[in-house]
Amino acid sequence: MKRSELARAATAEAIVERVAEQGAQLPRQDQGHDHGHGMPMESTREATYYGHHIVIRTTYHIEVDGTPIEGHLGVTNDGQVHYHAVPNLSFASAVDLVKQLIDTFPEDFEAGTDPHGHGQGS
C-alpha cells in the first residue's frame, strides 16, 4: 500500500466522521455483552476426533465480595482460562485469573464502587 493512498484517507476529519458513523451502531458499554447482569458466562469448546465432533460447554459464575464478574471469559482447548479485560494473560486456574482482576482493577473492588462501571469514574 502506498503512503499517499492511506494518508489521503486517514485525515483526522475522516477518523472523526467514521467514529460518528459507527457511534450509533456501537453497543453501549454497559449493555454490550450477550449476557445480562448476574448471568453466568458460558464458554464453548469444539474439537473433532476420529470423525467425532466434541462440544464442551463450561459455565462460570464468578463473584467477588458478592458482586458478579460478567465480562467475556473463555476456555481454550488446552484448558487455559482467559478473560477479555486482561487480554495478554491466560491462566490454568480461574481463581488465579480473578486474583489478577483484583490487582488490575483496584477501583472496581473498592467499597461502594458500582460493580458494573456505570457513570463517570473519578
Added chain:
Amino acid sequence: MAAVRRNILTDETARKNYVQGVKLLKQEQLGPTTADLGIPGPPVQVSTYDLFVAWHHLAMDTFTPPTQSDRNAAHRGPVFLPWHRFMLVLLELQLQRVLNDADVGLPYWDWAADGELDPDEQPASPVWADDGMGGQGSPITSGPFAFDAADPASWRVRVAANVQGQLRATNRGLRRAFGQSVQTLPTQADVAAALELSDYDAPPWSTQSDGFRNRVEGWRPLESAPGLHNRVHVWVGGDMLPSSSPNDPVFYLNHCNEDRIWTAWQERHPTSLYLPDQNAPQELQGHRIDDAMHSLLTNPVTPRQMLDPSDFYTYDTLAVS
C-alpha cells in the same frame, strides 16, 4: 520518503518527537465524545489519542466469528500482526500531521536488550528514566507522562476498560507496576527462537497455533507464557494490562519493536506467505489475507496491504536478537 523508525534509547530526536507528538494528539479534541463510543454517563470530549485507545478496545471486543470467544478482530489470531501494523501506521500519520513533519517515525523499544539485564536491573533501564518514558507508580510521578493533579495538561487517562470488560470515562494518572506478574522481560534468545519459525501461522489459527504469529503474540510456548509481546504488556503492568492498554505511550514502543521483529522475519523468510489465504473457511473472516480489518477508516484495509510497509517506513536496523 519513508520515515525511519529508530531506537528510542539511542535517538534523542526520535524520543522527543514522539513525546511531543503524543501529547499534542492527547490535547487535540475534534468533536467525538464518550457518548459516540457507547460509554454511558454525561458526554465528555475525547482526544484523537483516546480514539486510538477506544479503537483497540473495540477491535478486541469484536469476536471473529462472534460464536466463539478466542479470536478477535485484532488479537489471538493471524490478523494480530497486520492489524497492529495498520494501527501504528495510522498513529504515525497523525504524529506526522501534528508535528508537521512527514519524516517523523515511531520509535521502538528493544525490550529484548533490557531482558538481558539482571531482573533487578530491568526496572532501572534508561527507558524508564525521567528523560525516557518515566517510571512506575499509581499514578506515575516521573517523566513526560507524570500525573499532576493540579495541572490539567498533565497526562491523564480519560477512557479505560473496567473489570467487566467495558469502557468507562475516567480522569486519573497513568499507572505502571513493573515485574509484578512476571519478573523479567523477554530475552534475545526468545526473539531468536521466534525468528527460526518458518510458518507465519497454522491451524487452529488461535492462541494454540504453532507458528511465528502466535510466538510473537506470546501464547506459545505455553510453559513459558506469557512471551514476547504479551510478556512486555504484563511486565510493565498497570495500564498496559487491560484492553485499553494504548493509554500508555509505551504500548506503541512495544508494538513498534514487535513490528520490527516481524519485518526481520519477513526478510529472513521471503518465501513464507501470510496465512490464511482467502480460500480459508468463512469462520476465519477478519483474518484472511484479503478480508477488511477492523478500522477507524471507511475505506477497507486488508492484511495483504500491510505486508509491505516500505512506502511508509523502514527501520534503522533489523538486528533484533
